[in-house]
Every structure is written in C-alpha cells, then in structure tokens.
Amino acid sequence: MLKKKVEDICNRQVEREGFSSNLYLAMASWAETNGFNGVASWLYIQSDEEHLHMLKFIKYINERGGKAIMPAFKKPVADYKSVEDVFKEVLKHEEFVTASINEIVALTLDEKDFNTHNFLQWFVFEQVEEEASARLILDKIRLGGKNNMYQFDRDIMSLRTPAATTQANP
Numbered sequence: 001m002l003k004k005k006v007e008d009i010c011n012r013q014v015e016r017e018g019f020s021s022n023l024y025l026a027m028a029s030w031a032e033t034n035g036f037n038g039v040a041s042w043l044y045i046q047s048d049e050e051h052l053h054m055l056k057f058i059k060y061i062n063e064r065g066g067k068a069i070m071p072a073f074k075k076p077v078a079d080y081k082s083v084e085d086v087f088k089e090v091l092k093h094e095e096f097v098t099a100s101i102n103e104i105v106a107l108t109l110d111e112k113d114f115n116t117h118n119f120l121q122w123f124v125f126e127q128v129e130e131e132a133s134a135r136l137i138l139d140k141i142r143l144g145g146k147n148n149m150y151q152f153d154r155d156i157m158s159l160r161t162p163a164a165t166t167q168a169n170p
C-alpha cells in the first residue's frame with residue numbers, strides 16, 4: 001500500500017508527464033505549421049512517449065493500492081521564435097522533470113518505500129537520455145543547422161535514440 005505522501009507526489013508526476021505530452025504537442029503543432037515537418041515528427045513521437053510515462057505512473061499508483069487522479073493541465077505556450085527556441089525550452093523542461101523525479105526518489109528513501117524507489121529507476125535513466133538528446137539537438141543547431149534549417153529539419157529524425165528503453169516496463 002502506498003503511503004499518502006508518496007501517492008500524492010506520484011500524482012503530481014502524473015500531471016507533469018501529461019503536461020510534457022501536451023507541451024510537445026503544442027511545439028509539434030507550431031513546427032508543423034511553420035514548415036518544419038521533421039521537427040514536428042520528432043515532437044509528436046516525444047509527446048507519445050510522455051503520454052506513456054504518464055500511464056506508467058497511473059498504473060503504478062493504482063497497482064499499489066492508491067488512486068491515480070486525472071488533473072487539469074495548464075495551456076502550453078503555442079508560439080515560438082525559432083526551432084532553436086523550441087529545443088531550448090525542451091531542455092529546460094526536461095531539466096525540470098529530472099529535478100521532479102529526483103525529488104520523488106529522495107522522498108522514497110525518507111519513507112523507506114523501496115518498491116517505489118525501484119520503480120523510479122527507469123525514470124532516472126530515462127531522464128539522462130532525455131536531457132542528452134535535447135542537448136545533442138541544440139548542439140547540431142548551433143553547429144550549422146541554424147544556417148540550413150531545411151537540411152536540419154530533413155535530418156532530425158536520424159538523431160532519435162532507439163525507443164527500446166521507453167517501451168521497456170520498469
């Protein structure tokens with residue numbers, strides 16, 4: 001049975017993963033309507049992955065005798081100055097999510113909830129990948145992508161790391 005404190009912070013993460021999914025959808029929609037179809041594809045897939053992250057938390061909470069609560073989501077920003085601006089925001093957001101996951105990990109240690117601690121390890125690894133892939137894309141943009149957005153947009157999907165870890169069950 002989940003302790004209330006752990007259940008509440010996991011429900012907070014349901015909201016954060018769901019918001020991430022919506023945020024990346026908003027970014028995908030901006031990219032798609034500004035001629036960046038490759039960037040949009042990358043972001044649509046990213047949004048689907050965040051939806052799966054939300055589901056993992058929902059199922060875990062319910063499986064452990066808690067109750068996952070569907071939150072209201074705040075409206076993500078709809079317009080961006082550039083693709084670089086989008087990925088700066090992606091990196092900032094992933095750093096925020098990493099901090100959020102780390103906070104839950106710390107609480108599970110305080111509460112001696114080793115099951116939840118174990119469940120979270122998948123997310124700890126995932127966040128390393130998420131930040132690295134946002135940084136890689138920003139590097140590519142700064143390395144010259146900015147001067148040739150057509151080529152960058154065409155090639156961005158080749159920068160995706162295989163989704164194998166995303167599909168694995170924690």
Ligand SMILES: [Fe+2]
Binds near residue numbers: 017050053
């Ligand atoms: Fe996530």
Ligand SMILES: [Fe+2]
Binds near residue numbers: 094097130
């Ligand atoms: Fe993420």
